Amino acid sequence: MMLMALVAACALAAQPTEPSCCAPTGRGAMLVAASAPNPAQAQTSTPSNAPSSVPDGMVWIPGGEFQMGSTDPLARPDEAPVHRVRVDGFWIDQTEVTNAQFAAFVAATNYKTVAERAVDWDELKKQVPPGTPKPPEEMLQPGSLVFTPPDHAVDTRDNSQWWAWTTGANWRHPEGPGSSIDGKDQHPVVHIAYEDALAYCAWAKKSLPTEAEWEFAARGGLAAKRNAWGDEPIDASRANTWQGHFPDRNTDEDGYSRTAPVKSYPPNGFGLYDMAGNVWEWCSDLYRPDTYARQLMAAGGKDAVIVNPSGPEKSLDPRNPNAPESRVHRGGSYLCNDSYCASYRPSARMAAPPDTGMQHLGFRCVRRPDVKK
Numbered sequence: 001m002m003l004m005a006l007v008a009a010c011a012l013a014a015q016p017t018e019p020s021c022c023a024p025t026g027r028g029a030m031l032v033a034a035s036a037p038n039p040a041q042a043q044t045s046t047p048s049n050a051p052s053s054v055p056d057g058m059v060w061i062p063g064g065e066f067q068m069g070s071t072d073p074l075a076r077p078d079e080a081p082v083h084r085v086r087v088d089g090f091w092i093d094q095t096e097v098t099n100a101q102f103a104a105f106v107a108a109t110n111y112k113t114v115a116e117r118a119v120d121w122d123e124l125k126k127q128v129p130p131g132t133p134k135p136p137e138e139m140l141q142p143g144s145l146v147f148t149p150p151d152h153a154v155d156t157r158d159n160s161q162w163w164a165w166t167t168g169a170n171w172r173h174p175e176g177p178g179s180s181i182d183g184k185d186q187h188p189v190v191h192i193a194y195e196d197a198l199a200y201c202a203w204a205k206k207s208l209p210t211e212a213e214w215e216f217a218a219r220g221g222l223a224a225k226r227n228a229w230g231d232e233p234i235d236a237s238r239a240n241t242w243q244g245h246f247p248d249r250n251t252d253e254d255g256y257s258r259t260a261p262v263k264s265y266p267p268n269g270f271g272l273y274d275m276a277g278n279v280w281e282w283c284s285d286l287y288r289p290d291t292y293a294r295q296l297m298a299a300g301g302k303d304a305v306i307v308n309p310s311g312p313e314k315s316l317d318p319r320n321p322n323a324p325e326s327r328v329h330r331g332g333s334y335l336c337n338d339s340y341c342a343s344y345r346p347s348a349r350m351a352a353p354p355d356t357g358m359q360h361l362g363f364r365c366v367r368r369p370d371v372k373k
Contacts, residue, residue, distance in 0.1 A: 220269030285311025
């Protein structure tokens, strides 16, 4: 939970060339910090016939082989080595799950998200260094991480300077008490923890995508391209990201300082929206920075083709060294900026503990052909 952000900030300070982009790392550290007094390269997209029935709001992605990862100058070390991957065909949501869709799920199930539940200190203390003091009770009330930009330039290695644990923040109140999603039915739902996404998927008879499925879909059939739209640099017309100087000055050139309604930007080659920017999207894989190297070794070397990878059996996340596990999320968000990170690229990877929800973290779902509606 929130205590991880302090730990994360320390890890980032030690690794200035690998910022955690717009994602803080976990709920845990921020919560304790806040209580402190002052401190698709699709090389061959194999044609395949889509199943005859079309799930509402989903797009069929044909199976194929592609080069996963990147050697781009903007890439981080965990995007290497580039390797060959083959995935089977699958359906994927055309857009990120919206507030309206999530509201329908909640109305049908009475589900409460992690951000709407009180923090369980007995669980939280398992994720932080021994001896970490218990935060005050008022800090253990339901809440989540909210983006709170400073009014001056800051050291971007310390993301605790623009994330704040905010009591009362959740998917209905994305910026905390007093905020709402009224009029934002078609915006992506945020403050979604991994287990919240899984609960929605179970209700919708869908799943979260694997990293490989997500990247293959994000590339839109393009081979060896930097971005979902090709090699052209990002601009305000292509995706919802940060324009200006991060994190203190956003020019809002694209018209959105936070989330944008889905379908506000052009789709990729597969007809998918917001595979770059807007909000981060959970994947099913556990995270390791060395996942690709380990997969290649297990498959027999650099020329191996890895088929339908589903991630490591155990996670390792230097940004969250005390968390029992971290899960991958992909796609970047409205906070991505090249001066700090470029995680809107299809190959970019990020992760957080599964109980972490943030103001720029949502999801989309997949359905594989063997699952009936």
